[in-house]
Every structure is written in structure tokens, then in C-alpha cells.
Amino acid sequence: MTYDAIVVGGGLAGSAAAAHLARRGHAVLLLERIRFPQHRLCGEFLSGETQDLFARLGVLDDVQRAGAVSIRTATLTALSGGVFHQPLPAPALGLSRYALDPLLFHHAARLGATVREGAPVRRIERDGDGFAVSTDDETFRARHVVGAWGKRSGLDGSMQRSFVRQTTPWVGFKAHFEGDDLEDGIELHAFDGGYVGMSRVEHGRTNVCWIASKSVLAAAGGSPEAMLDGPMRRNPHLAARLGRMRRVSERFEAVAQVTFALKGTDADGVTMLGDTAGMIAPVAGDGMAMALHAAELAAPLIDGYLAGRFCRDDLHRVYAARWRQRFGLRLRLGRMLHALYVRPHTADAALRAARAVPQVGRWVMRNTRG
Numbered sequence: 001m002t003y004d005a006i007v008v009g010g011g012l013a014g015s016a017a018a019a020h021l022a023r024r025g026h027a028v029l030l031l032e033r034i035r036f037p038q039h040r041l042c043g044e045f046l047s048g049e050t051q052d053l054f055a056r057l058g059v060l061d062d063v064q065r066a067g068a069v070s071i072r073t074a075t076l077t078a079l080s081g082g083v084f085h086q087p088l089p090a091p092a093l094g095l096s097r098y099a100l101d102p103l104l105f106h107h108a109a110r111l112g113a114t115v116r117e118g119a120p121v122r123r124i125e126r127d128g129d130g131f132a133v134s135t136d137d138e139t140f141r142a143r144h145v146v147g148a149w150g151k152r153s154g155l156d157g158s159m160q161r162s163f164v165r166q167t168t169p170w171v172g173f174k175a176h177f178e179g180d181d182l183e184d185g186i187e188l189h190a191f192d193g194g195y196v197g198m199s200r201v202e203h204g205r206t207n208v209c210w211i212a213s214k215s216v217l218a219a220a221g222g223s224p225e226a227m228l229d230g231p232m233r234r235n236p237h238l239a240a241r242l243g244r245m246r247r248v249s250e251r252f253e254a255v256a257q258v259t260f261a262l263k264g265t266d267a268d269g270v271t272m273l274g275d276t277a278g279m280i281a282p283v284a285g286d287g288m289a290m291a292l293h294a295a296e297l298a299a300p301l302i303d304g305y306l307a308g309r310f311c312r313d314d315l316h317r318v319y320a321a322r323w324r325q326r327f328g329l330r331l332r333l334g335r336m337l338h339a340l341y342v343r344p345h346t347a348d349a350a351l352r353a354a355r356a357v358p359q360v361g362r363w364v365m366r367n368t369r370g
């Protein structure tokens, strides 16, 4: 059989795209590398706009039933002890990716998408006007392919996407902790060379997720435990929090080569969504919303292409313009905030400026999300 669309990657962007396309009556195949549920590296903070995105997708009730907690305030701290605290522009949610990812994946299946877990895609090739998509065991055919495989995959290399040749210094870690209550707030603590987000998730747990330069990791002896006990505790607020918490995850999730490069909204005829097109710096806490949003932007255009209303080039021209218009400013602001927040003196200056002129802090928070 030839599918209308194959979606590669069943994270937020891929599952949402498959759901939107299946709901429009298309024959969709969603291929996911891993088997759910699994813990994923992520801050697990779902910015306010996700509530509307979940509602339009038809999963807001499921997300709430899965134990999502409400988050209403943000506290930012610097190594110097400086603090900036303010309400979020809209109530956000906290839910683990362990709970969220399978929920979205199975929602796509309920709407009619054919889904496969444990099916890593190895090759995407042109096949006439359509595509042949191969896993280890099978080759599937489709009229169109959506790329939603996240930050980095072997597929980026085989498609010769230029960002693959650039190396980056950024590594990330995450684990769940218990023992202290963040109430309804998210916290972002800066340390020298990185920052850590603490966000409540279901079952009274706190997700602790950080990004840092690999030189900080090397100086701490190469282990996330040593980073937590060493350079990160030089921030007094962070040291106080960590002192009251204990890790409940057996191991840390880790990622290297994190990039904030713009990767392109299409390549070789494939429509790219979420991190596959470009990831916002985690300091903004908006990557998951952008992934869901990109699926919502692309779905009607892919639908128009499949219905023969316009050609693939037009689909990609319009999608690229809408993507830039929707996400361009927040991506630039995210990169700027990241650069400020990983250096102690600029992080401190930024928090002092935000305290002195709270409108600036509010403007930045509003404009790093939809």
C-alpha cells in the first residue's frame, strides 16, 4: 500500500502531525524508533500555549488525567544570589515525557494513523514523485514524508544537512527528584557555564534538567552527579534546593551536541517539524509548544498538497514563511537569553535589569512563547 504520508518520529511534533493528518482523512503511518514509555531528556515544563494546542488536538483532558500539575510562577536566580520572580504570562503545565509521549502517540492511533514503535527509520529515498522509507525490516511507500525525528539522527547525516558538520559544546542531563516542594513555580538557576530548570511533574516529583558546556562537565570529572555536587552548588539558591532533594530516577538521561542552529523547514522534499527544523534554547521552555505548533502549521498545507491544491514546492515555500513568522523572534530571543544566562556576570546583570524594569522581563517572557 502507498500511504498518503509517513511521519518519521513519534515525539510531540510527529504524533501531533500524524493526528492532524489522520483526522483530515489521510492514510498516515507514524514510525517511532523507541518503544514507549521511556524517560527522555527534557525540562518537562509545558508553556501556557500548550493548553490550547492540546485542546485543539483533543488531548487536554488526557493530559490532565495523566497528572499534569499547574505552574504559575517563574523564579530565576544567578550565581551571585540575585533573584527575579514573577507570574508566568499564562498558567503552564508540568508532566513527564514518560507520561506525555505515549499519550500523544496513542492519540494519533485512535484518530486512525497506523503506528509502529521500535521502528527506527534508516533511509528515506525518493521513489518517483513519492518516497520509500526503510526501517531495518521493511520498506514503506508514501506520497509525502514528514521529518519529526528531533534534535539529531543518522537521517540528518544521510540527507547531508549542513548543521551536522558543526560541533557544539552543549550537553544536557535530567533526572527526577523528590523531597522538596516547588509549589506552583518553575525555577531556573544559573551556574558558571550552564543553567538548570526545576519543574514539578506528576506524583509530587520535581524534574531537574540542565544544560552546560562540556568543559564544565569535564572539569567536574565527567559525571552528572559530580556536576550537581560541585559547580552547580555554587549558586546558593540551587544548593539549598538540592540539599533538600534526593534523586529517585535510577539514572540520568543525557544528550550531547545540543544545537540551536536553524536546520531548515524542508530537505529533499521532506517537511521538517519540531527540533528537526530547529530547537529553541531550553532557557525559553517553549520547545514542546513549538513542536506541537509546527504540526498545526504544517498539517493544513500537507493536506492541500495531498489534495492536489498546490505543488510540493509551494507547500514548502508557504510553510517556511509561516514558520519564520511564527517562531523567528522567539528563536533569536532564546539564543540571546541562553548566551546571557550561561555567564555569571551577564546572568546577574540580566536579573538585575529585569528587577529594575519588570516590563522588560514580562516582554521577554511573552515573546519567547506564542
Ligand SMILES: Cc1cc2nc3c(=O)[nH]c(=O)nc-3n(C[C@H](O)[C@H](O)[C@H](O)COP(=O)(O)OP(=O)(O)OC[C@H]3O[C@@H](n4cnc5c(N)ncnc54)[C@H](O)[C@@H]3O)c2cc1C
Pocket (backbone or CB within 6 Å): 008, 009, 010, 011, 012, 013, 014, 031, 032, 033, 034, 041, 042, 043, 044, 045, 046, 047, 119, 120, 121, 122, 148, 149, 150, 151, 152, 153, 154, 155, 172, 173, 197, 209, 210, 211, 255, 258, 273, 274, 275, 276, 279, 280, 282, 285, 286, 287, 288, 289, 291
Ligand atoms: C536540556 C533541555 C531542556 C529542555 N527543556 C524543555 C522544557 O522544559 N520545555 C520545553 O517545552 N522544551 C524543552 N526542551 C526542548 C524540547 O525537549 C524539544 O523542543 C521537544 O522535545 C521537540 O519535540 P520533537 O517532537 O521535535 O522532538 P522529540 O521530542 O525529540 O521527538 C523525536 C522523536 O523521534 C524519534 N526518532 C529519532 N530518530 C528516529 C528515527 N530514525 N526513526 C524513527 N523515530 C526516530 C525519537 O525517538 C523521538 O521519539 C528542552 C531541550 C533540552 C535540550
